Amino acid sequence: MIYIKRREQFCAAHKLWNDKWDAETNKKVFGKCSNENYHGHNFDLEVTVKGEINPETGFVMNLFDLKNIVREHIIEVVDHKNFNLDIDFMEGKMPTAEVIAMEFWRILAPEITPYKAQLHKIVLAETNNNIIEYYGE
Amino acid sequence: MIYIKRREQFCAAHKLWNDKWDAETNKKVFGKCSNENYHGHNFDLEVTVKGEINPETGFVMNLFDLKNIVREHIIEVVDHKNFNLDIDFMEGKMPTAEVIAMEFWRILAPEITPYKAQLHKIVLAETNNNIIEYYGE
Amino acid sequence: MIYIKRREQFCAAHKLWNDKWDAETNKKVFGKCSNENYHGHNFDLEVTVKGEINPETGFVMNLFDLKNIVREHIIEVVDHKNFNLDIDFMEGKMPTAEVIAMEFWRILAPEITPYKAQLHKIVLAETNNNIIEYYGE
Amino acid sequence: MIYIKRREQFCAAHKLWNDKWDAETNKKVFGKCSNENYHGHNFDLEVTVKGEINPETGFVMNLFDLKNIVREHIIEVVDHKNFNLDIDFMEGKMPTAEVIAMEFWRILAPEITPYKAQLHKIVLAETNNNIIEYYGE
Amino acid sequence: MIYIKRREQFCAAHKLWNDKWDAETNKKVFGKCSNENYHGHNFDLEVTVKGEINPETGFVMNLFDLKNIVREHIIEVVDHKNFNLDIDFMEGKMPTAEVIAMEFWRILAPEITPYKAQLHKIVLAETNNNIIEYYGE
Amino acid sequence: MIYIKRREQFCAAHKLWNDKWDAETNKKVFGKCSNENYHGHNFDLEVTVKGEINPETGFVMNLFDLKNIVREHIIEVVDHKNFNLDIDFMEGKMPTAEVIAMEFWRILAPEITPYKAQLHKIVLAETNNNIIEYYGE
Numbered sequence: 001m002i003y004i005k006r007r008e009q010f011c012a013a014h015k016l017w018n019d020k021w022d023a024e025t026n027k028k029v030f031g032k033c034s035n036e037n038y039h040g041h042n043f044d045l046e047v048t049v050k051g052e053i054n055p056e057t058g059f060v061m062n063l064f065d066l067k068n069i070v071r072e073h074i075i076e077v078v079d080h081k082n083f084n085l086d087i088d089f090m091e092g093k094m095p096t097a098e099v100i101a102m103e104f105w106r107i108l109a110p111e112i113t114p115y116k117a118q119l120h121k122i123v124l125a126e127t128n129n130n131i132i133e134y135y136g137e
Numbered sequence: 138m139i140y141i142k143r144r145e146q147f148c149a150a151h152k153l154w155n156d157k158w159d160a161e162t163n164k165k166v167f168g169k170c171s172n173e174n175y176h177g178h179n180f181d182l183e184v185t186v187k188g189e190i191n192p193e194t195g196f197v198m199n200l201f202d203l204k205n206i207v208r209e210h211i212i213e214v215v216d217h218k219n220f221n222l223d224i225d226f227m228e229g230k231m232p233t234a235e236v237i238a239m240e241f242w243r244i245l246a247p248e249i250t251p252y253k254a255q256l257h258k259i260v261l262a263e264t265n266n267n268i269i270e271y272y273g274e
Numbered sequence: 275m276i277y278i279k280r281r282e283q284f285c286a287a288h289k290l291w292n293d294k295w296d297a298e299t300n301k302k303v304f305g306k307c308s309n310e311n312y313h314g315h316n317f318d319l320e321v322t323v324k325g326e327i328n329p330e331t332g333f334v335m336n337l338f339d340l341k342n343i344v345r346e347h348i349i350e351v352v353d354h355k356n357f358n359l360d361i362d363f364m365e366g367k368m369p370t371a372e373v374i375a376m377e378f379w380r381i382l383a384p385e386i387t388p389y390k391a392q393l394h395k396i397v398l399a400e401t402n403n404n405i406i407e408y409y410g411e
Numbered sequence: 412m413i414y415i416k417r418r419e420q421f422c423a424a425h426k427l428w429n430d431k432w433d434a435e436t437n438k439k440v441f442g443k444c445s446n447e448n449y450h451g452h453n454f455d456l457e458v459t460v461k462g463e464i465n466p467e468t469g470f471v472m473n474l475f476d477l478k479n480i481v482r483e484h485i486i487e488v489v490d491h492k493n494f495n496l497d498i499d500f501m502e503g504k505m506p507t508a509e510v511i512a513m514e515f516w517r518i519l520a521p522e523i524t525p526y527k528a529q530l531h532k533i534v535l536a537e538t539n540n541n542i543i544e545y546y547g548e
Numbered sequence: 549m550i551y552i553k554r555r556e557q558f559c560a561a562h563k564l565w566n567d568k569w570d571a572e573t574n575k576k577v578f579g580k581c582s583n584e585n586y587h588g589h590n591f592d593l594e595v596t597v598k599g600e601i602n603p604e605t606g607f608v609m610n611l612f613d614l615k616n617i618v619r620e621h622i623i624e625v626v627d628h629k630n631f632n633l634d635i636d637f638m639e640g641k642m643p644t645a646e647v648i649a650m651e652f653w654r655i656l657a658p659e660i661t662p663y664k665a666q667l668h669k670i671v672l673a674e675t676n677n678n679i680i681e682y683y684g685e
Numbered sequence: 686m687i688y689i690k691r692r693e694q695f696c697a698a699h700k701l702w703n704d705k706w707d708a709e710t711n712k713k714v715f716g717k718c719s720n721e722n723y724h725g726h727n728f729d730l731e732v733t734v735k736g737e738i739n740p741e742t743g744f745v746m747n748l749f750d751l752k753n754i755v756r757e758h759i760i761e762v763v764d765h766k767n768f769n770l771d772i773d774f775m776e777g778k779m780p781t782a783e784v785i786a787m788e789f790w791r792i793l794a795p796e797i798t799p800y801k802a803q804l805h806k807i808v809l810a811e812t813n814n815n816i817i818e819y820y821g822e
Contacts (some may be wrong), residue, residue, distance in 0.1 A: 002509050003544035009264065013150040013177040013219075018330060029331055031338055032217035039217040040150040040177005042264050048544070053513075056429060057440055058505030063541045064442055080169035080176040082150075094332030098276050102327075127146065127179050130337045133277035133322070139783050140818035155604060166605060168612055185818070190787075193703060194714055195779030200815045201716055231606030235550050239601075267611045270551035270596070283812065287698040287725040292467060303468060305475055306765035313765040314698040314725005316812050354717035354724040356698075368469030372413050376464075401694065401727050404474045407414035407459070420675065424561040424588040424630075443628035450628040451561040451588005453675050491580035491587040493561075538557065538590050566741060577742055579749055642743030646687050650738075678748045681688035681733070 003120060004059075005048045006066045010075050013040035014083040014095040038082060043097075044125040045074065047108060051117030061115040069111045074104055097126045101134040109136065140257060141196075142185045143203045147212050150177035151220040151232040175219060180234075181262040182211065184245060188254030198252040206248045211241055234263045238271040246273065277394060278333075279322045280340045284349050287314035288357040288369040312356060317371075318399040319348065321382060325391030335389040343385045348378055371400045375408040383410065414531060415470075416459045417477045421486050424451035425494040425506040449493060454508075455536040456485065458519060462528030472526040480522045485515055508537045512545040520547065551668060552607075553596045554614045558623050561588035562631040562643040586630060591645075592673040593622065595656060599665030609663040617659045622652055645674045649682040657684065688805060689744075690733045691751045695760050698725035699768040699780040723767060728782075729810040730759065732793060736802030746800040754796045759789055782811045786819040794821065 015038045016030035026034045033039070047070050051060040081087060083095035089107065093099050101124040109119040125131040152175045153167040163171045170176070184207050188197040218224055220232035226244065230236050238261040246256040262268040289312045290304035300308045307313070321344050325334040352361055357369035363381065367373050375398040383393040399405040426449045427441035437445045444450070458481050462471040492498055494506035500518065504510050512535040520530040536542040563586045564578035574582045581587070595618050599608040629635055631643035637655065641647050649672040657667040673679040700723045701715035711719045718724070732755050736745040766772055768780035774792065778784050786809040794804040810816040 001546070001548065002513070003546075004509065005542040005544070007540040007542070011176050011178050011264070013175040016332070020330075029336070031336075035217050035219070035223070037219035037222040038150040038175050038177065039148050039219065040175065041148050042179045053509055056431075058427070058507035058510045060509060062440070062442075067540075080172050082172070082174035082176065085174040086172070096332035098278065098327055098334060099332045102276070127148070129281040129341075131279040131281070133279070135275070135277075137275065138820070138822065139787070140820075141783065142816040142818070144814040144816070153606070157604075166610070168610075190783055193705075195701070195781035195784045197783060199714070199716075204814075233606035235552065235601055235608060236606045239550065266555040266615075268553035268555070270553070272549070272551075274549065285724050285726050285812065287723045290469070294467075303473070305473075309765050309767070309771070311767035311770040312698045312723050312725065313696050313767065314723065315696050316727045354720050356720070356722035356724065359722040360720070370469035372415065372464055372471060373469045376413070401696070403418040403478075405416040405418070407416070409412070409414075411412065422587050422589050422675070424586045446628050446630070446634070448630035448633040449561045449586050449588065450559050450630065451586065452559050453590045491583050493583070493585035493587065496585040497583070538559065564743070568741075577747070579747075644743035646689065646738055646745060647743045650687070677692040677752075679690040679692070681690070683686070683688075685686065 001050055002053060002060055003048050003050045004061070004063060004066065005046055006063060006070055007044065007046045008067070008070050008075050009042055009044055010079040011040060011042050012078050012081050012083055013038040015039065016094065016096060017084075018094070038084070041126050045070070045104070046121075046123035046125075047119070048121040048123075049112055049115075049117045050120040051115070061112075061117050065115065069108065073107050073111060097124050097130070097132045098134075100124060101132045105134055105136050138187055139190060139197055140185050140187045141198070141200060141203065142183055143200060143207055144181065144183045145204070145207050145212050147180050147182065147216040148177060149180060149215050149218050149220055150175040152176065153231065153233060154221075155231070175221070178263050181260075182207070182241070183258075183260035183262075184256070185258040185260075186249055186252075186254045187257040188252070198249075198254050202252065206245065210244050210248060234261050234267070234269045235271075237261060238269045242271055242273050275324055276327060276334055277322050277324045278335070278337060278340065279320055280337060280344055281318065281320045282341070282344050282349050283316055283318055284353040285314060285316050286352050286355050286357055287312040289313065290368065290370060291358075292368070312358070315400050319344070319378070320395075320397035321393070322395040322397075323386055323389075323391045324394040325389070335386075335391050339389065343382065347381050347385060371398050371404070371406045372408075374398060375406045379408055379410050412461055413464060413471055414459050414461045415472070415474060415477065416457055417474060417481055418455065418457045419478070419481050419486050420453055420455055421490040422451060422453050423489050423492050423494055424449040426450065427505065427507060429505070449495070452537050456481070456515070457532075457534035458530070459532040459534075460523055460526075460528045461531040462526070472523075472528050476526065480519065484518050484522060508535050508541070508543040509545075511535060512543045516545055516547050549598055550601060550608055551596050551598045552609070552611060552614065553594055554611060554618055555592065555594045556615070556618050556623050557590055557592055558627040559588060559590050560626050560629050560631055561586040563587065564642065564644060565632075566642070586632070589674050593618070593652070594669075594671035595667070596669040596671075597660055597663075597665045598668040599663070609660075609665050613663065617656065621655050621659060645672050645678070645680040646682075648672060649680045653682055653684050686735055687738055687745055688733050688735045689746070689748060689751065690731055691748060691755055692729065692731045693752070693755050693760050694727055694729055695764040696725060696727050697763050697766050697768055698723040700724065701779065701781060703779070723769070726811050730755070730789070731806075731808035732804070733806040733808075734797055734800075734802045735805040736800070746797075746802050750800065754793065758792050758796060782809050782815070782817045783819075785809060786817045790819055790821050
C-alpha cells in the first residue's frame with residue numbers, strides 16, 4: 001500500500017451565517033466570518049489516494065489522472081466562485097471548511113475507485129494556519 | 138540607509154466589473170474575476186520602510202510599531218471584508234490588486250514620516266503566483 | 275470524525291545540557307545545541323483537534339477558539355523566552371523539542387475537552403527540517 | 412511513542428519509459444515524463460522515525476544522527492545523479508517517485524533499528540503538488 | 549509606474565560541461581553539476597513587468613495574459629526537457645541558470661511591448677537557495 | 686550585469702537591551718525582545734552578488750564558492766550562538782537584525798571582490814514577517 005497526494009489551489013468567497021439566529025448571535029458565533037458582504041480565501045486542497053503499485057507503470061495511479069479528476073470535479077466548479085450563492089452541492093449547507101471538505105470527499109471518492117485505488121484523505125486549508133482534514137468517516 | 142519589511146496577511150472578497158461595459162465584455166476582459174457573486178483571496182501584504190539606524194536602539198523604527206501601523210490602518214479595515222462593497226477608500230475604484238496597492242501606499246506613507254523614515258515599497262500578492270509591487274511613483 | 279489544525283509560531287532560546295555529564299560528554303551528545311550561552315529558534319507549532327461536526331455551526335469547534343486557547347496557554351507563556359530559565363513547566367526537564375511537545379500536550383488536552391472534542395496531535399518544528407510529532411501516547 | 416522527522420532535498424534526473432511498450436504507448440501512459448533525454452526535479456525527502464524518549468537525553472534518537480544517516484545512505488548516493496543510469500539500486504526498476512520511496516525505505520529501515528527506534532514513514536515530493544508517502548507495508 | 553509579477557514552475561534536466569576542458573577540469577569547475585548523465589531541478593521562474601495602470605481595467609496588463617505569454621513561450625518549451633539536448637535556443641550555450649535567465653529575457657521582452665508595458669526582471673531559482681536575477685542589461 | 690543569490694539559515698539567541706536605560710525604558714522600547722534570559726530565532730540570510738558572466742563557465746561566480754564563503758565567514762561563526770555573548774564582531778553593538786545585517790556586509794564584501802564581482806544586498810529575516818535589507822550604503 002502506498003499513498004499519493006495531489007495539491008491544488010482555488011479562490012472563493014463565503015460567509016458563515018445561520019438564518020435561524022439573529023445578527024448578534026451570528027456575530028458572536030462566527031466573528032469576522034459573518035461579514036454580510038462575504039470575504040474570501042485562497043484555499044489549498046490536498047487529495048490523498050492509496051493503493052498498490054502497478055508493476056508495469058510503477059504508479060498507484062498516474063498523478064496526471066488524479067490532477068485531472070481534482071481539476072474537473074472540484075477546481076473548475078468552485079474556483080472564483082461564492083460558496084453561499086454559486087455552488088449547487090453546498091445549497092442549504094453551512095460553508096465552513098469542515099463541511100466543504102466532507103462534500104469534496106463525497107464527490108471525489110467514486111471517481112477514484114475505477115483506478116483500483118481508494119480516496120484516503122482530504123486536507124483543506126483556508127489559510128496557512130487554519131487547516132481541516134477528513135478521512136471519510 | 139537600511140530597509141525594514143513587515144509582512145501581514147488578510148482575507149477579502151472582490152470582483153472585477155466595469156459598469157460601462159456589458160456582461161460579455163466584462164467576462165472577456167476580467168475572465169473568472171468577473172464572477173457576479175464575488176470570489177476572494179488570502180492576500181499577502183509586505184510593507185518596506187527605509188531610513189537610517191538610530192544608534193541608541195539599533196532600529197530604523199521598531200518593527201513592532203510598523204506592525205501596529207499596518208494592522209491599525211490596513212488589516213483591521215480590510216480583513217474579512219468585500220473590496221467592492223465594504224471599504225470606503227475603494228468607492229468608485231476598480232478593486233484590482235494594482236489599485237489596492239496604490240491606495241495602501243496613500244494611506245501608509247504619512248503614518249511613517251513621524252518616525253523619520255520613509256515608505257519605500259508595497260508588495261501585494263493575490264496568490265503566490267500573482268504579485269504587485271508599488272514604489273509610490 | 276473530522277480533524278482541525280491551528281498553526282502558530284513563537285521564538286525562544288534553549289540549550290541542551292545534562293548536569294550529570296561533563297562538558298565533553300555534553301558536547302559529544304548534544305553537539306552545537308550544548309552552546310553554554312544558549313541559542314534559539316522560531317518554533318512552528320501545529321495543534322490538531324478531532325471531533326464531530328456541530329450541525330448548527332458546521333464546526334467541530336471554532337478555529338478562533340482553538341487559536342485563543344493555543345495563544346493563551348502556550349504562545350503567551352513561551353514566546354521570546356528561554357526554556358531553560360524562564361518556563362515553570364520545563365523546570366528539571368531537558369528542553370528538547372520532543373519533551374516540549376509532550377508538555378504542550380499535557381497543557382492543551384484538558385482545554386479541548388469542554389468543547390466536546392479531543393486533542394489529536396502536536397507537531398513542533400524547531401527548523402523546517404527538524405520536526406517532532408506527538409499523539410499523546 | 413513520539414515521532415521525529417528529518418527533511419532533506421536532492422536534485423536528480425529521470426525518465427519514465429517501459430521497454431516492453433512502443434513510443435506511442437509510453438507517451439500515452441507517461442506523458443511528458445517519457446521525454447527521451449530525461450528531465451529532473453528538486454526532490455524533497457522527509458524521513459519519520461518513531462520510538463520512546465531516552466530520559467537522559469530527551470531524544471528518541473539525536474536528529475543529527477538521523478540527518479547523517481539520510482545524508483550518507485541517500486543524499487550522497489542520488490544527489491545530482493540520473494535515476495535511470497547512475498543509481499545501482501534502481502537498476503531494472505521503473506523510477507517513479509512511488510518506487511524510489513519504497514527503495515529508500517528498504518535502505519533506511521535497517522539503519523534506524525540500532526538506535527532502538529523504527530522507521531515510520533517516507534515522504535517523497537517530486538514537486539510541491541505531487542507527493543508520495545510510504546509506511547513500509 | 550507599477551510592477552506586476554507572475555510565478556511559474558517547470559522541471560528540466562541539464563549538466564554543466566565545457567567541451568574545451570578535460571573531465572578533471574570540468575569536475576573542478578562545475579562540481580556535481582558536471583555529472584555525465586545529467587541531473588535536474590524544479591525551476592521556479594518569476595517574470596516582472598512594469599507599466600502604468602489602464603484606468604478602465606485597473607490593470608497594467610491582465611495577469612492572465614502575462615501567465616499565458618510565460619506558459620506559451622517558456623513553460624511549454626522547456627518543461628520536462630533537457631537544456632543540453634532538447635532546447636533550440638540553448639544550442640551552443642552553457643546551460644547555467646544565469647545564461648538561461650538571459651535567454652528567457654530575450655524571448656519574453658518583445659512579447660510584453662504590445663501591451664504598452666515593459667519587461668522589468670527575470671528571477672530564476674534552481675533551488676530555494678540558489679537564485680538568479682536579470683534586469684536586461 | 687546579472688545578480689546571483691545564495692540563501693542560508695542559522696539559529697542564534699539575542700536580547701535587546703541598552704545599558705544606559707533602566708529596565709522599564711528597555712521594556713518600553715524593546716518589548717518582549719528585552720527578556721533578560723535571551724530568546725532566539727531561525728534567521729534566514731540571503732546574500733546577493735552582482736557581476737558579469739564569464740563566457741567560459743556561464744557563471745558570474747560559482748554559487749558553490751558563494752555558498753562556501755557565506756558558510757565559512759558567517760554561518761560557522763554565528764550558528765547556535767548568542768549574539769550578545771559569543772560573537773566578537775558584535776561586541777559593544779546592539780544586536781538588532783539591522784545592525785547584524787550591516788556587520789555581515791562589512792565581513793562579506795571584501796571576500797567577493799577577488800571573484801571580479803560585487804556584494805549587492807544582504808537580506809536578514811528574523812521571522813517570516815520581520816525582514817531587513819541592506820545595500821551597503
